[in-house]
Amino acid sequence: MTDSKIKILIVDDDDDDRSLVRNILARAGSPFLPICAESLSDGIAACDHDHIAVVLLDLMLVETQGLETVKRFRAAVSGIPIIVLSGLADEQIALKAVEHGAQDYLSKDDVNYQIASRCIHYAIQRQDLQSQLMRVALTDPVTSLPNRTKLNEELAAAMTKAGRDANYCFAIAFIDLDDFKVVNDIYGHSTGDRLLSDFAGRLQRSLGTYDSVARFGGDEFVVLLSDVGGNKDFSAFLSKLEIETSKPFIVDGRDHHITTSIGLVLYDNEYNSPGEMLRDADTAMYQSKRDRKAGYRWYCRSMRDEAVTRLGMESQLRAALEKEQFSLHYQPIVDLSTEKVVRFEALLRWNSPIRGNVPPAQFIPLAEASGMIVPIGSWVLRAACLQLAEWQQRFGESLKIAINVSPTQLSDNGFTADVFDAIYRSRVNTDCVELEVTESTVMKNPIKARSALTELSTAGVRISIDDFGTGYSSLAQLYEYNYDTLKIDRSFVASMLRDGHDFVKAILALAFAMELDVVAEGVECAEQASRLRELGCHFGQGYLFGKPMNSDDVEEYLASQLARNCDYATS
Secondary structure (H helix, E strand, O other): OHHHOEEEEEEOOOHHHHHHHHHHHOOOOOOEEEEEEOOHHHHHHHHHHOOOOEEEEEOEOOOOEOHHHHHHHHHHOOOOOEEEEEOOOOOHHHHHHHHOOOOEEEEOOOOOHHHHHHHHHHHHHHHHHHHHHHHHHOEOOOOOOEOHHHHHHHHHHHHHHHHHOOOOOOEEEEEEEOOHHHHHHHHOHHHHHHHHHHHHHHHHHOOOOOOEEEEEEOOEEEEEEOOOOOHHHHHHHHHHHHHHHHOOEEEOOEEEOOOEEEEEEEOOOOOOOHHHHHHHHHHHHHHHHHOOOOOEEEOOHHHHHHHHHHHHHHHHHHHHHHOOOEEEEEEEEEEOOOOOEEEEEEEEEEEEOOOEEEOHHHHHHHHHHHOOHHHHHHHHHHHHHHHHHHHHHHHOOOOEEEEEOOHHHHHOOOHHHHHHHHHHHHOOOHHHEEEEEEHHHHHHOHHHHHHHHHHHHHOOOEEEEEEEOOOOOOHHHHHHOOOOEEEEOHHHHHHHHHHOOHHHHHHHHHHHHOOOEEEEOOOOOHHHHHHHHHOOOOEEEOOOOOOOEOHHHHHHHHHHHHHOOOOHHHO
16 A cells, blocks of 8 residues: 555654654545655655655754755755745745745644645646656657757766866767758648658667767757767768668658758867857858758868858848838737637848848847847837737727747847837837747846836736747746746647647646636647647637738738628727
């Protein structure tokens, strides 16, 4: 019977307190099996072999006291929820302990079986959800490979090891699939995702024993070639990969032939961060892409010339705002229960007279890095709100607009003033404007983000968390920032039919509990929409409902909706 009980570790050096809690948990019919430890070190040791479900940790031990107790225990033991036992009349330290990794706290003066049981079950459930979110946060859902966040962790660890061990050396290979966009454009993202998954499997089969691989994003992958000793190590990997990719990729009965461009960079002690190595490997990859015959290129310092080109684009980007080369496209977001359009997401486009239509993925990071995103973002806010005002007059005041906000914008001192100015100029209601931020955007400068978003939310502006689940998702962050809407990243929607909808269902359950609206991104087929509708998802966005359109096409789109008796004014 004891094997089926939930093991609860009580760490307390006071015999009476330890016995009190143990007797409460061990009462007849209890599902708990209390295990006792008299010291922090004994408690840590017990977690190594006793399959502990929850730790009840006294803050005032002989060997360590206060917050240091939680910090030391959490540093030694991860993945097991901690409930702090407090005997203090002032519970401020216990509350701070929760901020430092404890799930909850119990006051010894008031504890009884009902309170303890509820607290333990809640801690287990919350830890399970946090663990699930963390696994997803570090895993790419399309390929099941580690994602960019996990890659950065592994690179940082490798750099630390190389800094300590002069005999250890490693390299990274930045891999891009050539012309992969054509596959997505012709056959759709579903086919593209399956091809990416197949490629990931072949890439893994090309690795050495101690190598690792991650999906960097889009059609880009990064391999960490560990403990290399010379060019032969790289040659072995490249030869295996060439063999694997020489065979066609078969998706939906079609053969797809994929080639790659690879940039290689060897670690040296001049690199201070994973980002610097990735930057140089990416530069080498683009050099390889320009020279299709090479297949791969080693990074060399002469490639710094790439920075000159980057500066040229930055100069053109600065002129683009003044010369009105920017425009907005709009993608509809629909109510899944009625398929009525409820709002549009404004998407920035740049039509350069020199470069043509520049993909946002190319110029937005540059605008972000150069600070140009602040004036560009101000223009987007004004243009989008003015356009919304015009559409509301013609098609009904229930229409809303969603606008993306970058980390640099959110950190800018004038950001909230820009938002209010755009709303004032257009005379739209504040609750018709929704600002979309990502988890990483908020975490870039959490103090300023909290201040700005709180001010805007208090004024009625809606706040949406975009790409939920792709970064370090935190329940505390959801509560702290008072979001109105949660957007499920398209990668989870894309994998839902293939891998099941458990995670989407978990996100929806969390959102419903917090009374958040939910938008599923990347809805491309009726089956996805139907499944989301069954799960209770409120809104959908994706090619099934409409691609990003210019303002003229949006007006035709809305007019056709009205012609089908869609009454926007009363929706």
